[in-house]
Amino acid sequence: MGIGSERRVKLTGSADGRSEPVRVLLVDDQPDVAETTALHLERRHDAFEVTVATSGPAALEQLAASTVDCIVSDYEMPSMDGLALLREVSTHHGDLPFILFTGKGSEEIASEAISTGVTDYLQKQTTADQYDVLANRIENAVARRRSERAHAETELRYRNLVDTSPDAILVHRNGEVLYANRTLCDFAGIDDISAVYEVDPLSYVHPDDRERVRERLLSRPKAGDELGWIDWRLRRPDGESRYVESRGAPIAFAGRPATQVVIRDVTAHREHERRLEALNAATRDLFLAESREAVASRALAVVEETLGESIASVWAYDPSTESLVTIAATDDALDLIAADTGIDIDPDAAFDTIREMAFPSDSLEMRVFREGEARVFEDYGDRDDAVVESIRSAFLFPLESHGMLGVASTEGTAFDGWDRDLLAVLCRSVVAALDRLYE
Incomplete structure (x- = not known):
């Protein structure tokens, strides 16, 4: 197969025939590598329909001629590398998911890809489970795009219905x-x-x-x-x-x-958009962090500076103790812990102290982590399984197997729908940044 040629892999549908196809454009100048990747994706997701293009220009031609749900591209390719292709796709198909799947990785490439608008950045590995990760990233990216488009269409229909509403x-x-x-x-x-x-x-x-x-x-x-x-x-x-x-x-x-x-x-909407733009800009730094502690600290800086919440912590899951341990916390969170427990926490040795304070297995935090679903509690301090009684509202977001991020308030009903959406966006970025560190 020469450069610029294409191969279409038609994947079978699900047993009930109702799975919506996921049309993937796979770009790699090495035909054997592309063939192997396509076959592995086929085995891992029966809804995938994969088209292979062995050059950037061929990919653009295919993109112009057919419907594509996601692009997965190598970086090093002749005539047009992956970043050049990304720039072209971002210019003409701004919301199309683009995953850079490359064997050549560096902080410089990752940084430029993020600034150009890449959906995800994944380095090729020698293990077969890399295809599980890739398939999952594709599925999540496409699902997110489809959800956003469905939401936009729903909002448009709603606006058409209320254009002449007598509200004002x-x-x-x-x-x-x-x-x-x-x-x-x-x-x-x-x-x-x-x-x-x-x-x-x-x-x-x-x-x-x-x-x-x-x-x-x-x-x-x-x-x-x-x-x-x-x-x-x-x-x-x-x-x-x-x-x-x-x-x-x-x-x-x-x-x-x-x-x-x-x-x-639309005052609240304008404020939400401003905060979302600031959040998106700030969370790009998460992908440049080189340790989980650095990711956690940067995430809490976003919580404080962009989202305006001052009580927050990030906990990592420790398999050896089957508990959550604190790896980052805001100053106000440390003050609350000190006031509630009566422990005098030295700021210079704060984490040496609170790391030893493992969550009980029956605590609310451990239960939410085990269940794996984000929860908001507006009666946190009144619960028997609460750890800090002075907290009224708490937003707990499990970071998959990595741990959990918690944001709290001493006031009730502190997190409205938009607050939760923004925090969810941040937490998903934290998960992606941690996944990158441990891949």
């Missing part, structure tokens, strides 16, 4: 307010609803956004058309600013054409 409505004609509901007035901080009709609506818009909103306000959508969403800042009478998005649609009001505007508060 303003009706105007050429900028003159004709109607505003009570919900919008409460959101905008307007005590007297009659005030909406007495002032220029642009007075509630942040000065830096007024010109854009003015242009939209004076737009006249035709019947059957809708104006797209526009982001701006709403300024309340008390001086507080809220991020909002609004969308206009033509309606008939009092028998005459007018525009109905639906306004949504």
Whole structure:
């Protein structure tokens, strides 16, 4: 098989015929290696459909001609190496999972791959279980992408359904307010609803956004058309600013054409996006850590600096004692342990002390670790199996066989849905970083 040639491995479906195919594009300039890898993947997952390309250009041609769910590529190849291929794929197929599966590994290559947007980085080994790891990485990457796309499609359908929801409505004609509901007035901080009709609506818009909103306000959508969403800042009478998005649609009001505007508060969403971007940037450093303690410390720095939580610990599983031992903890976590146990913990020797404090086998932490499922406890301190009574809320995330990460608060209901999502993203990155260290 020459460079640039391709071979398609059609994998059999599951016994019930309902498995959704996972279309893998395997790129390696060594045909024998590619053939072996494809066959091993076939044996390990019956839903895989593998196409082999023996050069970067051939892979791009295949990608343009067919549907691909994941790319697995070698690094050292003539004409176009794996990183060059990654850059091309990232430019034109940004969310397509890309796994660099290479026999030549270095921190420099890993760092560049991560900065370019690689989904995963896996070095080739001489043992057969490397294919188990590779198959698992492929399956997880594809499942994550499909889940994200399904979520996006669901959100789009939801938005289409609530575009004209009466939750917050303003009706105007050429900028003159004709109607505003009570919900919008409460959101905008307007005590007297009659005030909406007495002032220029642009007075509630942040000065830096007024010109854009003015242009939209004076737009006249035709019947059957809708104006797209526009982001701006709403300024309340008390001086507080809220991020909002609004969308206009033509309606008939009092028998005459007018525009109905639906306004949504997206302040929390904006903050979530900001924190997620900061989280993604910060967690890249996890993959450069050279020990589990370094991974743990960097993870806790992300918890404190990016997620704003000050009480957190990382525990490693010790098979010899079948218990969890602390390998990293924030200062506030150490203070809580000292206050709750009455032990005077010297900061310079903190871990020498708390490493000896193994979790009882019947503790909540050990049970969650054994079950392997992330849990949030809003009644932690009231439980008989709790270790630190002064904690009210606790988020416990098992790091597979490596151990567990815990984040806590002295307040109840401290972790909302978005907090949990962000912590889950971090914990999955920690697992990936630890997997890389122990592969």
